[in-house]
Amino acid sequence: xxxxxxxxxxxxxxxxxxxxxxxxxxxxxxxxxxxxxxxxxxxxxxxxxxxxxxxxxxxxxxxxxxxxxxxxxxxxxxxxxxxxxxxxxxxxxxxxxxxxxxxxxxxxxxxxxxxxxxxxxxxxxxxxxxxxxxxxxxxxxxxxxxxxxxxxxxxxxxxxxxxxxxxxxxxxxxxxxxxxxxxxxxxxxxxxxxxxxxxxxxxxxxxxxxxxxxxxxxxxxxxxxxxxxxxxxxxxxxxxxxxxxxxxxxxxxxxxxxxxxxxxxxxxxxxxxxxxxxxxxxxxxxxxxxxxxxxxxxxxxxxxxxxxxxxxxxxxxxxxxxxxxxxxxxxxxxxxxxxxxxxxxxxxxxxxxxxxxxxxxxxxxxxxxxxxxxxxx
Numbered sequence: 001x002x003x004x005x006x007x008x009x010x011x012x013x014x015x016x017x018x019x020x021x022x023x024x025x026x027x028x029x030x031x032x033x034x035x036x037x038x039x040x041x042x043x044x045x046x047x048x049x050x051x052x053x054x055x056x057x058x059x060x061x062x063x064x065x066x067x068x069x070x071x072x073x074x075x076x077x078x079x080x081x082x083x084x085x086x087x088x089x090x091x092x093x094x095x096x097x098x099x100x101x102x103x104x105x106x107x108x109x110x111x112x113x114x115x116x117x118x119x120x121x122x123x124x125x126x127x128x129x130x131x132x133x134x135x136x137x138x139x140x141x142x143x144x145x146x147x148x149x150x151x152x153x154x155x156x157x158x159x160x161x162x163x164x165x166x167x168x169x170x171x172x173x174x175x176x177x178x179x180x181x182x183x184x185x186x187x188x189x190x191x192x193x194x195x196x197x198x199x200x201x202x203x204x205x206x207x208x209x210x211x212x213x214x215x216x217x218x219x220x221x222x223x224x225x226x227x228x229x230x231x232x233x234x235x236x237x238x239x240x241x242x243x244x245x246x247x248x249x250x251x252x253x254x255x256x257x258x259x260x261x262x263x264x265x266x267x268x269x270x271x272x273x274x275x276x277x278x279x280x281x282x283x284x285x286x287x288x289x290x291x292x293x294x295x296x297x298x299x300x301x302x303x304x305x306x307x308x309x310x311x312x313x314x315x316x317x318x319x320x321x322x323x324x325x326x327x328x329x330x331x332x333x334x335x336x337x338x339x340x341x342x343x344x345x346x347x348x349x350x351x352x353x354x355x356x357x358x359x360x361x362x363x364x365x366x367x368x369x370x371x372x373x374x375x376x377x
Contacts, residue, residue: 001172002307006149010165011142019138020158020165023071027079028111034083035103051084072123072136078115112160119156119169133167143167162242177309181268186360188352189272191288196259197352199360204259209251210291217244252293260301264308271363272298273317315362325349325357
């Protein structure tokens with residue numbers, strides 16, 4: 001069994017929007033209070049307050065603060081669980097010698113969802129053949145189920161993104177492997193002009209959504225910087241900037257899903273470099289790397305391949321663009337040289353195609369030959 005998320009747009013009325021915002025605000029206040037209790041207990045008494053100890057206070061909180069009675073008890077328990085997970089992550093990073101990052105208090109814009117952990121039994125219920133959903137404490141809200149739910153419902157999260165609201169169902173689904181496929185391919189990720197080049201010669205142009213929107217985004221941010229803090233015009237400018245960023249993210253995500261789906265459908269084994277993306281994001285290539293979204297793409301590719309019964313293999317990225325894929329002769333070339341001409345055997349390749357062939361060879365599979373280029377429509 002694997003877990004899969006199904007995200008649907010909600011269309012609440014204005015009173016329902018107010019109730020959703022109020023629920024988020026109360027959950028955020030509880031989160032900050034639980035975090036403060038843990039900090040003070042340790043600072044003043046050297047005592048560690050745990051998840052179950054804080055959870056036992058919830059009935060008393062609902063009794064003393066009537067506003068919390070309208071929020072499902074499991075939603076409040078999930079808030080305490082989020083605090084606990086934040087501290088678990090902190091202690092894990094401390095033990096690993098990483099940058100710890102102590103849990104922070106949440107401002108309004110940093111707390112944007114609440115979760116029903118057992119939505120199958122209580123809290124959320126679909127109505128009218130999927131046209132509406134009954135949410136505890138909110139009421140019957142219009143929803144657009146653009147695709148059917150699959151598997152066994154486990155949890156439901158109500159999420160705010162800018163001015164929009166979404167309902168995210170988490171379900172347990174049976175894996176649906178595709179027919180077996182012996183074809184293997186190596187892929188070389190890039191930023192400009194190609195997002196991806198395959199060992200068969202296929203090339204996908206980099207869409208560069210952020211860079212294409214950069215001028216419009218700069219104007220919106222300049223307008224925001226000129227607005228008085230706390231004014232309604234500043235809030236309007238903030239919404240405009242957020243809307244542009246959200247559109248860029250949605251475009252990039254749609255592009256990644258299309259590319260990953262095509263690779264998974266056509267090949268049984270997909271090989272890529274094990275890239276240090278965070279390290280590359282600190283170099284002069286940062287803008288292109290972050291605009292391409294390699295990390296998110298590789299995550300999407302991995303889970304689609306797992307669901308389909310395909311293999312995704314990571315290989316060492318060293319020398320993939322410097323070795324000749326025919327004779328193995330190593331020759332260092334600057335990045336601006338895009339044609340690979342081997343001084344050892346005279347081989348001639350597109351540099352990124354040669355790198356993709358080397359990536360595939362590192363996984364101990366044979367290159368599948370040169371093929372026809374393909375791209376996302």
